[in-house]
Amino acid sequence: MLLRSFSCLLVLFVATAPLVALAQDEVTPAQRARDALIVKTLQRLPGVDLSQKPEAKAALLRHLATIAGSDEFLVLVDKFQLRxxxxxxxxxxxxxxxxxxxxxxxxxxxxxxxxxxxxxxxxxxxxxxxxxxxxxxxxxxxxxxxxxxxxxxxxxxxxxxxxxxxxxxxxxxxxxxxxxxxxxxxxxxxxxxxxxxxxxxxxxxxxxxxxxxxxxxxLPAGAGGEPLPPIAELVKRSGDAARGQQLFATTGTCAKCHKVRGEGKDVGPDLSEIGTKLSPEALYLSILDPSAGVSFDYESWLLRTLDGTVLTGIIVSQTEDVVTLKTAEAIVHQIARDDIEQMKKSPQSIMPADLQKQLKAQDLVDIVAYLATLKKQS
Ligand code: HEC
Structure with a gap:
């Protein structure tokens, strides 16, 4: 009787044991090989009910911990319904x-x-x-x-x-x-x-x-007043990255706010590795609908001082006495708290929503082709 309730407990424990508890370094290579073999066998058996097989399930969970984040992990989770x-x-x-x-x-x-x-x-x-x-x-x-x-x-x-x-x-x-x-x-x-x-x-x-x-x-119009095609259409076109790099620094005005490998101003995020961070689709979205993707660090604020000056920009830092704000022109203002009448978060990105007005569809495609080449260098 005692034995039975003990094994019941064990089943319960195994069934709810979080994956993280199964630290890889607790598993010896021999155990790992055994687990992999058990998993292989389990996969071949039709209709396995793991709730009846606590040891097999433990082996499976240990095996999963070693392959977390892989396709095989997902296949096994699906097959054995590992909620x-x-x-x-x-x-x-x-x-x-x-x-x-x-x-x-x-x-x-x-x-x-x-x-x-x-x-x-x-x-x-x-x-x-x-x-x-x-x-x-x-x-x-x-x-x-x-x-x-x-x-x-x-x-x-x-x-x-x-x-x-x-x-x-x-x-x-x-x-x-x-x-x-x-x-x-x-x-x-x-x-x-x-x-x-x-x-x-x-x-x-x-x-x-x-x-x-x-x-x-x-959709918004590009240069010449022609509406741009949807992003699903733009991603199918191929672009000239070298031309895109030029446009980034000139007509696109991107370098007025973004640094790439040390060049440009830093109002917005550094884009040196943006091709690793964002897919081409997400890159288009960042350019065409910037307010929809504002990240935490780049929220824009509207600040009104007692003398009626209104400034919009990103808060770079704040102390008890001073708020430091950087405008879209990369000008840094330090404003004493005592002089601030109102400080309000703005739902609009300071990245302009109409940049594409200066760009033809192909210019945009070239800029994204350029951004996509900016990968993390390992
Ligand atoms: C006036 C400044 C300004 C200009 C000009 C500008 N950006 Fe931005 N950009 C920002 C800011 C600020 C952010 C971050 C907040 C946001 O997403 O709105 C941003 C975000 C981005 C992001 C997303 C970055 C990330 O890490 O998720 C991309 C991509 C981007 N910009 C590309 C461009 C390109 C390409 C151009 C030129 C066509 C351009 N930007 C022009 C200010 C600017």
Missing amino acids: DTKDELLRLAREQSDSTLGVKAAGLLVKFGEQELLAKAIADPDPAKGAKLITALGLLSDAQTNDLLAPLVHSAEQPLAIRAAAVAAIGRNAPGQKWLLETVEAKKLAADLSFAAANVLLASPDDAIRSAAGKHLS
Whole structure:
């Protein structure tokens, strides 16, 4: 009797043991080889019920800890319905939101019914993190996720980054496009989501959706007044990176705010490794809809002094006495707290939303081709 309840406890413990508890260095190479063999055998057996096989499950979890973040990890989690790997799945979905691995991880969380966990993770204090998870969910192109994301589109409390990511995600599946179009037609879409909605609806494979959306929405015009094609179209074109580098420093005005390998001003983030951080699609989005992607460190603020001066820019630092603000022109102002009448966060990025006005579609393609070459040097 005692033995039975003990083994029951053991089963319970193994079933709920978090992956992290299985530190790799506790496992000897011989054990590791044995575990891999057990896992191989398990995979061959049809209809294995792991709840009846605590030792096999322990071997499987130990094996998983050694291959976390790989495709095999996801295959095993799926095959054996290992719901207790959800934290690792969430990490993958967030950190690799636009790769097959991250999207598959997000798919497993949906499959396991982890909607509550997903909603909580989307509500992360850093909207950029929440938006990444939404991107992974969108790339699943599974209408099931629309129920989770649609309320975000309408929630005025959500930051633009989250609402815009939700529009983009919903717009990746056919029922979602229909819902978005109806929302637009009913004039229920917030104005700051126009770009996100136009970008998906005007790229719809469905002619009827494209033409109905065209009555309400348009994409911003490039140089010469021609509306730019949707991003889905731009990413298919090939660009000339050398020409893009020139445009970055000249017509594009990008170097007025961004440093690349030591050149340029540092109002916005250094872009020396941006090709590693962002996919071409995300690069276009950063340029065409900058306010939808403002990261924590670059929020823009509006500051009014007692004498009526209004400054907008990024807060570089603040002390009890002084606030240091950098404007879009890279001018640094130090303002005594005593002189400040009002300090307000602005929802607009200080990166101008109309940079593309100076650029033809091909110029933009060339700039993105250039940015995509800026990879981390290892
Ligand atoms: C007036 C300043 C300014 C100009 C001009 C400007 N940017 Fe930016 N850019 C910013 C700021 C500030 C951010 C960070 C906050 C945000 O995303 O809005 C940013 C963000 C970005 C990002 C995202 C970076 C990241 O790490 O996620 C990219 C990519 C980018 N800019 C590219 C460009 C390109 C290409 C141009 C020229 C066509 C350009 N920027 C022009 C200020 C500027």
